[in-house]
Amino acid sequence: MIVTVRDLQEDSKENVIRLQTDAKSEFEKQVDETKQKIANLDEDAIDEFVRNKFKTLNNMFLERSNQLEKYVLSKKPKKPEKNPNETNEEYENKYKEYMAAYGLYREFITLSMSVINKLMNWLDELFNEIIQFFKNLWILIKAKAQDIATNVQNFVAKIAEKFNQLCNYLFG
Secondary structure (H helix, E strand, O other): OOOOHHHHHHHHHHHHHHHHHHHHHHHHHHHHHHHHHHOOOOHHHHHHHHHHHHHHHHHHHHHHHHHHHHHHHHOOOOOOOOOOOOOHHHHHHHHHHHHHHHHHHHHHHHHHHHHHHHHHHHHHHHHHHHHHHHHHHHHHHHHHHHHHHHHHHHHHHHHHHHHHHHHHHHHO
16 A cells, blocks of 8 residues: 555644644643642742753653654665575575665655654744744733733722722711
8 A cells, every 4th residue: 555645644634633622621621730730839849840841841852753763764674685595696686675675765765754844844833833822821911910900900099089089078
Protein backbone atom coordinates (compact mmCIF):
# COMPACT_ATOMS: atom_id res chain seq x y z
CA MET A 1 0.00 0.00 0.00
CA ILE A 2 1.39 3.37 -1.03
CA VAL A 3 0.76 6.22 1.37
CA THR A 4 0.39 9.56 -0.34
CA VAL A 5 0.89 13.03 1.05
CA ARG A 6 -2.90 13.44 0.66
CA ASP A 7 -3.43 10.40 2.94
CA LEU A 8 -1.12 11.92 5.53
CA GLN A 9 -2.97 15.23 5.31
CA GLU A 10 -6.35 13.49 5.78
CA ASP A 11 -5.05 11.58 8.82
CA SER A 12 -3.68 14.81 10.27
CA LYS A 13 -6.98 16.58 9.63
CA GLU A 14 -8.91 13.83 11.45
CA ASN A 15 -6.50 14.04 14.38
CA VAL A 16 -6.90 17.82 14.57
CA ILE A 17 -10.70 17.50 14.63
CA ARG A 18 -10.45 14.92 17.42
CA LEU A 19 -8.08 17.15 19.36
CA GLN A 20 -10.41 20.13 18.98
CA THR A 21 -13.30 18.08 20.34
CA ASP A 22 -11.34 16.99 23.40
CA ALA A 23 -9.56 20.29 23.96
CA LYS A 24 -12.32 22.40 25.48
CA SER A 25 -13.29 20.06 28.32
CA GLU A 26 -9.67 19.17 28.96
CA PHE A 27 -8.74 22.85 29.13
CA GLU A 28 -11.49 23.60 31.63
CA LYS A 29 -10.37 20.64 33.74
CA GLN A 30 -6.75 21.86 33.62
CA VAL A 31 -7.77 25.38 34.66
CA ASP A 32 -9.57 24.02 37.71
CA GLU A 33 -6.65 21.75 38.62
CA THR A 34 -4.14 24.58 38.26
CA LYS A 35 -6.28 26.91 40.37
CA GLN A 36 -6.34 24.30 43.11
CA LYS A 37 -2.60 23.63 42.86
CA ILE A 38 -1.55 27.26 43.19
CA ALA A 39 -4.30 28.46 45.52
CA ASN A 40 -2.16 28.34 48.66
CA LEU A 41 1.32 28.70 47.15
CA ASP A 42 3.61 31.60 47.96
CA GLU A 43 5.46 33.62 45.31
CA ASP A 44 8.53 31.37 45.16
CA ALA A 45 6.42 28.22 44.96
CA ILE A 46 4.38 29.69 42.09
CA ASP A 47 7.60 30.60 40.25
CA GLU A 48 8.84 27.03 40.76
CA PHE A 49 5.49 25.68 39.53
CA VAL A 50 5.82 27.76 36.34
CA ARG A 51 9.45 26.70 35.78
CA ASN A 52 8.55 23.04 36.26
CA LYS A 53 5.66 23.31 33.80
CA PHE A 54 7.96 24.79 31.12
CA LYS A 55 10.67 22.24 31.92
CA THR A 56 8.10 19.49 31.37
CA LEU A 57 7.05 21.09 28.07
CA ASN A 58 10.67 21.39 26.89
CA ASN A 59 11.45 17.80 27.88
CA MET A 60 8.34 16.54 26.09
CA PHE A 61 9.31 18.34 22.88
CA LEU A 62 12.87 17.03 23.08
CA GLU A 63 11.73 13.48 23.83
CA ARG A 64 9.25 13.43 20.95
CA SER A 65 11.79 14.96 18.58
CA ASN A 66 14.33 12.31 19.57
CA GLN A 67 11.73 9.58 19.02
CA LEU A 68 11.02 10.91 15.53
CA GLU A 69 14.72 11.10 14.72
CA LYS A 70 15.35 7.53 15.91
CA TYR A 71 12.37 6.24 13.96
CA VAL A 72 13.43 7.95 10.74
CA LEU A 73 17.03 6.78 11.06
CA SER A 74 15.90 3.23 11.92
CA LYS A 75 14.39 2.91 8.45
CA LYS A 76 17.79 3.22 6.78
CA PRO A 77 18.60 -0.12 5.18
CA LYS A 78 21.78 -1.81 6.29
CA LYS A 79 24.49 -1.88 3.67
CA PRO A 80 25.38 -5.48 2.85
CA GLU A 81 28.83 -6.81 3.57
CA LYS A 82 30.43 -9.35 1.31
CA ASN A 83 30.54 -12.72 2.94
CA PRO A 84 33.65 -14.72 2.00
CA ASN A 85 31.43 -17.72 1.21
CA GLU A 86 29.21 -15.93 -1.30
CA THR A 87 29.85 -15.38 -4.96
CA ASN A 88 30.20 -11.97 -6.54
CA GLU A 89 26.83 -12.52 -8.21
CA GLU A 90 25.15 -13.23 -4.85
CA TYR A 91 26.73 -10.14 -3.34
CA GLU A 92 25.72 -8.01 -6.34
CA ASN A 93 22.11 -9.21 -5.96
CA LYS A 94 22.16 -8.29 -2.26
CA TYR A 95 23.69 -4.94 -3.16
CA LYS A 96 20.99 -4.29 -5.80
CA GLU A 97 18.32 -5.07 -3.19
CA TYR A 98 20.07 -2.70 -0.82
CA MET A 99 20.19 0.06 -3.44
CA ALA A 100 16.47 -0.42 -4.18
CA ALA A 101 15.71 -0.23 -0.45
CA TYR A 102 17.99 2.79 -0.14
CA GLY A 103 16.07 4.50 -2.95
CA LEU A 104 12.87 4.00 -0.96
CA TYR A 105 14.66 5.32 2.11
CA ARG A 106 15.71 8.45 0.21
CA GLU A 107 12.07 8.98 -0.81
CA PHE A 108 11.05 8.48 2.82
CA ILE A 109 13.67 11.03 3.92
CA THR A 110 12.47 13.53 1.31
CA LEU A 111 8.85 13.28 2.44
CA SER A 112 9.49 13.00 6.17
CA MET A 113 11.90 15.96 6.21
CA SER A 114 9.34 17.98 4.27
CA VAL A 115 6.82 17.11 6.99
CA ILE A 116 9.37 18.09 9.66
CA ASN A 117 9.95 21.45 7.93
CA LYS A 118 6.19 22.07 7.79
CA LEU A 119 5.94 21.04 11.44
CA MET A 120 8.71 23.44 12.44
CA ASN A 121 7.02 26.31 10.58
CA TRP A 122 3.66 25.40 12.09
CA LEU A 123 5.12 25.21 15.60
CA ASP A 124 6.85 28.56 15.12
CA GLU A 125 3.55 30.14 14.05
CA LEU A 126 1.73 28.37 16.87
CA PHE A 127 4.15 29.65 19.49
CA ASN A 128 3.91 33.17 18.06
CA GLU A 129 0.12 32.95 18.33
CA ILE A 130 0.35 31.57 21.87
CA ILE A 131 2.69 34.40 22.89
CA GLN A 132 0.27 36.94 21.40
CA PHE A 133 -2.62 35.21 23.16
CA PHE A 134 -0.76 35.40 26.49
CA LYS A 135 -0.05 39.10 25.89
CA ASN A 136 -3.72 39.74 25.13
CA LEU A 137 -4.79 37.63 28.10
CA TRP A 138 -2.52 39.64 30.40
CA ILE A 139 -3.93 42.91 29.01
CA LEU A 140 -7.47 41.58 29.51
CA ILE A 141 -6.75 40.50 33.09
CA LYS A 142 -5.14 43.86 33.89
CA ALA A 143 -8.08 45.71 32.32
CA LYS A 144 -10.53 43.55 34.24
CA ALA A 145 -8.61 44.22 37.46
CA GLN A 146 -8.58 47.93 36.61
CA ASP A 147 -12.32 47.79 35.94
CA ILE A 148 -12.81 46.07 39.28
CA ALA A 149 -10.65 48.67 41.03
CA THR A 150 -12.50 51.48 39.26
CA ASN A 151 -15.85 49.93 40.13
CA VAL A 152 -14.78 49.59 43.77
CA GLN A 153 -13.60 53.21 43.81
CA ASN A 154 -16.87 54.34 42.24
CA PHE A 155 -18.82 52.27 44.74
CA VAL A 156 -16.84 53.72 47.67
CA ALA A 157 -17.33 57.23 46.25
CA LYS A 158 -21.09 56.63 45.92
CA ILE A 159 -21.27 55.30 49.47
CA ALA A 160 -19.25 58.30 50.69
CA GLU A 161 -21.63 60.60 48.82
CA LYS A 162 -24.60 58.83 50.38
CA PHE A 163 -23.04 59.26 53.85
CA ASN A 164 -22.38 62.90 53.01
CA GLN A 165 -26.02 63.31 51.97
CA LEU A 166 -27.12 61.58 55.16
CA CYS A 167 -24.91 63.87 57.28
CA ASN A 168 -26.25 66.94 55.45
CA TYR A 169 -29.80 65.70 55.91
CA LEU A 170 -29.31 64.96 59.59
CA PHE A 171 -27.07 67.85 60.56
CA GLY A 172 -27.31 70.26 57.79
